[in-house]
Amino acid sequence: MSPAGDAPRTRLPFDAVLTDLDGVIRFYDMSYVEELERAAGLPDGATAGIAFAPETDLPLMLGRIGKTEWVESIGAGLARGHGLDAARGRELGLALAESKFWADQTVVGLLQRARAYIPVSIVTNATPWLDEDLALLGLAGLVDDVVSSAVLGVAKPDRRVYETAAARVGAAVTRCLFVDDREENVSAAVALGMTGVLYRGPEDLRSALAPLWGPTPD
Template sequence: MSTDRRIVLFDLFGVIACHQRPGALAEMAARCDVPTDAFTEAYWACRPPYDAGQGSASEYWAAVLRWLSRTADAGTVEELRLADIDSWSRVDGRMVAYVRSLHNLVEVALLSNIPSDHADAFRAAQPWLSDLDHVAFSGKINAAKPDPAAFHHCVAAMRAAPADFLFIDDREENVRAARAVGMHGHVFTGLDELAATVETWLLSDSCTW
């Protein structure tokens, strides 16, 4: 059931913000004196609990370094943590401008898979996030997409119905998960296509869209 509200719910990385800076993992691998492929495997294999707020940054990096048979001393952990945050810090200026302009017309929210300490740094660097109607970071809400709990958090926090939302993400599995809980969904491929989709949705009867 819809409450006839219109809420555009954005993913962050790959939509508004850029994916991880090219070469960043190789630089971190070199810091650990291990091959990039091995570092990349450990980096992603240990990531889910960190993204979902079920482990701290120190616990995450200790797990990565154990995987690589390296010592998890405090200096190395902090250096890797800061390098990691920096590698995810870039935004797409055109998309930020679009999101801000859209917020003048409808409710706009954000749902991102991002660790808690990354979220704090991103908020500090991007003050426009404070203007949105709701911002949900996985590391803060203890649920990461495509877990249905992440979407249910946004529904409950905004006191809305799932059908009130149009969820935008560059990963099809996340869009499928949003649709499974009753949201509308769009796989992001570019701003022009997105703008046309949003315009059509805003003019439509949400029950038939």
Template sequence: MAIRAVVFDIGGVLEITGPMDFTRTWETRLGLAPGEIRGRLADMWAAGAVGGVTEAALLEATVERLGLTAAEVELMMADFWVQYLGVGNTELIGYVRQLRPRFRTGILSNSFVGAREREQAAYGLESLVDDLVYSHEVGVSKPEARIYELTCARHGVAPGELLFVDDLEVNVAAARSLGIHALQFRDNAQVIAGIEEIVSGAPG
């Protein structure tokens, strides 16, 4: 079955990101124990990943639960977004751009409320690909089967016609279990060569 669509994760693939450790700085600043910020806000962070809370509600809860001012929360969230967005993987973004019109292209991302707008402003992802599936917009996240099935449906392809690239082994394994071709991202050269091998039908 020929590949008709190629879909990419964002963080760790199209964006080069490091650890999300902004909370350590803020816990030190606020005199909190390690892990306390995430502990107090765990339900809100989880809801933000699947669209169960608005940005405004998240900010309000952070003010209340951490005893901060709105201005302090805005500063903390600015640190969050700097780490979340990382820097653009310009070589791979350029490669993705030239895949069309040979293939449909897309994004499948475990995301957080507010991510689409910020990633669009930073990297112009909406013009890069044909379709974007964000977990916070569709209410389900990787590695759940439903988000892969939704991605196939939105591209109008069968699982065997989709190639998916992600940096996490668990997400790659979940895609493969559904019959999707999947590659784990390690570096640009490796993943570009892997894509070209799969789409050409070469044995690997």
């Protein structure tokens, strides 16, 4: 029973927040890669186009290869697609793999606030060195759980990723808010009954989380 004079607590709109990492919390500085691309006569984004193509990226995201093998595969792709020599291709691959990154502190603050109400989990298609990256970002204690494709062995939008993430924070799949910057990942979550947010900026997250604390922030 609520204390005298207090209104009964309204049921929260969802029981857990599941959020992507890259493109929502973490962002990369690609300026050095772009500098190397220009020096090599490549268009901006050529290296990323090779690196994040499924045939190059998926083995890494599933934990089947490490950074060295990934860099080599990027170099080989640049050689095939752009005629670069092996040394230049590896240089670009390594520069991308070791790009500097940063966390959006507005998003971090919103997730910290949400965690005062319900569990928050990072659910990400990630490299095998995700834990090191989270420590470098200062995010090791930001969330209640981390679901990494490289550990799980399956990647979004496979339904097993979403089901595992929900189960690990003790929430029903249909009672989760899922946030991601890729439409196919959000669509897969919605198909399972989750509330989906296609992330384009902090206001998308702020609006989605507002029902937790009401229309007027503390």
